Amino acid sequence: MADAKAQLNPRTEHYEFLGPLGALFITIGVPATTYALYFGCSETSGGCPPALDTIQPTVVAAVSNPDWWKSLWDTKAAIMYLAWYAFCVVAWLVLPGDWIEGTLVRDGTKKQYKINAFPTFLLSMGVVAGLIWQFGAHSLTFIYEHWVGLITASLAMSVFQGLVCYISSFFGKKLLALGGNTGNLIYDFFIGRELNPSIGSFDLKSFNELRPGLILWALIDIAAACEQAVRRGGNPTDSMMLVVFFQLLYVADGLYNEPAIFTTMDITTDGFGFMLAVGDLTWVPFVYSLQARYLVFHQLELGPVWTAVIVLVNFTGYYIFRVANSEKNDFRNGKNPKNLHYMDTKRGTKLLTSGWWGFCRHPNYLGDLLMALAWSLPTGFETPVTYFYVGYFTVLLIHRQLRDEEHCEKKYGEDWKTYKKIVRWRLVPGLY
Incomplete structure (x- = not known):
């Protein structure tokens, strides 16, 4: 047992x-x-972010005060x-x-x-x-x-x-x-x-x-x-x-x-x-x-011009995200309405090599990143803090992509190396 x-x-x-x-x-x-x-980014903090010369004394005063922790x-x-x-x-x-x-x-x-x-x-x-x-x-x-x-x-x-x-x-x-x-x-x-x-x-x-x-x-x-x-x-x-x-x-x-x-x-x-x-x-x-x-x-x-630009960025990302996921889910469920190309593996499974999945290995992540940018653009450019999500999400998706590809390499062996030669780019074609 x-x-x-x-x-x-x-x-x-x-x-x-x-x-x-x-x-x-x-x-x-x-x-x-x-x-x-x-x-660090609220209407009572003295700015977003607060001025550097006020951050340290403010933080020290707060965390050293038991009442702050109780609050x-x-x-x-x-x-x-x-x-x-x-x-x-x-x-x-x-x-x-x-x-x-x-x-x-x-x-x-x-x-x-x-x-x-x-x-x-x-x-x-x-x-x-x-x-x-x-x-x-x-x-x-x-x-x-x-x-x-x-x-x-x-x-x-x-x-x-x-x-x-x-x-x-x-x-x-x-x-x-x-x-x-x-x-x-x-x-x-x-x-x-x-x-x-x-x-x-x-x-x-x-x-x-x-x-x-x-x-x-x-x-x-x-x-x-x-x-x-x-x-x-x-x-x-x-x-x-x-x-x-x-x-x-x-x-x-x-x-x-x-x-x-x-x-x-x-x-x-x-x-x-x-x-x-x-x-x-x-x-x-x-x-x-x-x-x-x-x-x-x-x-x-924002006005109509900036609104239109930001809407375009968001729906470009959403289109990539949704269509890429639909292609993947259809293929996993035995459907291939677009007649996408694929390669067979020794495990008996198939890997998509065309459509958005021939464009890069993680096109859904690319769509996600474009949407993340569109969510931050309405806040303007007076502070980098509201773009934290874009930076964090980029790191998260790259880490997830690395974890996923390590798993796939163990799963598919030599077939994965062949696949990477067909679909060269991980996330952003021409860049990464």
């Missing part, structure tokens, strides 16, 4: 993210950066966040949705997933629309007012889930992630030890991936627009409307195409630990909404 378990869950011998020290750095760095982006906790915000998370769980339970099979995992099973993220989004938007219609824009400004407390509540939920999933992975017949069984507490807590933590048919990883954080991002954007509208005594600026529209479209697209996530590395390969929990629940809603929050207190009117 022990030998069979060891064969199914072998000890991990290869670290990612520079090992335990890197995992510890990110575990501390992600929350610290989330708070820093708020306090990060907001009981009302914690209750609101728990209510929101509970709403998402109840929506998963009661809203109708198809059940689909995930990919085959190494214990010979296929996990069943309930598909109703998009109905949850529509229900959420319906409730929000009803509140605004009945009570006005004031009804959502509480999200902006309790921003820091909501960050803290989401971090508490992330730590709680990471710890519970790590501890529970040692009990029962659990399928562990091949990359999360090193025996090092810090690293395994961060990367995720169990592959698919579940309570009955409720899969925690896929639930967090698409529901509480992603939909909250949309709600935060709408709340920022409401806050700006209240301050202006009228409608939001065109820059705010662009950011909200672009990001809600992105969220809606991801939720509508929910089945596509079940072939991603997050679901098929990575365990569920603090890394995915804090990324889904804290980083996505509170960092990705930076542009909308900035525009609350730095209001810009």
Whole structure:
């Protein structure tokens, strides 16, 4: 029995993210950066970013004051966040949705997933629309007012889930992630030890991936627009409307195409630990909404020309992102409506070599980056902080691309080398 378990869950011998020290750095760095982006770019911080000669004394004075640390906790915000998370769980339970099979995992099973993220989004938007219609824009400004407390509540939920999933992975017949069984507490807590933590048919990883954080991002954007509208005594600026529209479209697209996530590395390969929990629940809603929050207190009117340019950038990226993903998903499901070229591999699988996937190896990432740029352009050029997302996302996607290609090289061997000669560019043709 022990030998069979060891064969199914072998000890991990290869670290990612520079090992335990890197995992510890990110575990501390992600929350610290989330708070820093708020306090370093807000209407009360003295600028965005504040002047260099004021940053150090301000930071020292704050972190050395126990009252400042206490101010990060907001009981009302914690209750609101728990209510929101509970709403998402109840929506998963009661809203109708198809059940689909995930990919085959190494214990010979296929996990069943309930598909109703998009109905949850529509229900959420319906409730929000009803509140605004009945009570006005004031009804959502509480999200902006309790921003820091909501960050803290989401971090508490992330730590709680990471710890519970790590501890529970040692009990029962659990399928562990091949990359999360090193025996090092810090690293395994961060990367995720169990592959698919579940309570009955409720899969925690896929639930967090698409529901509480992603939909909250949309709600935060709408709340920022409401806050700006209240301050202006009228409608939001065109820059705010662009950011909200672009990001809600992105969220809606991801939720509508929910089945596509079940072939991603997050679901098929990575365990569920603090890394995915804090990324889904804290980083996505509170960092990705930076542009909308900035525009609350730095209001810009772009005019029709700049608006048209930014719309063109966004929809160019969206077109590449959506068409590339559609080509990939069709091909994986045995369809090839465009008669795209491909190469056979010794594994019996096929690799696309034409269409957008002949243009570069990760065209969907290229589309993602163009959209990220379009989300920041409405904030103007007075501060680099609102372009943080573009820089971060570039690093994230390059890292993900390297991880993916390392996995493919192990999977396909010599065929992968042949494929790279056919599709030369990784992300941006002629550049990378």
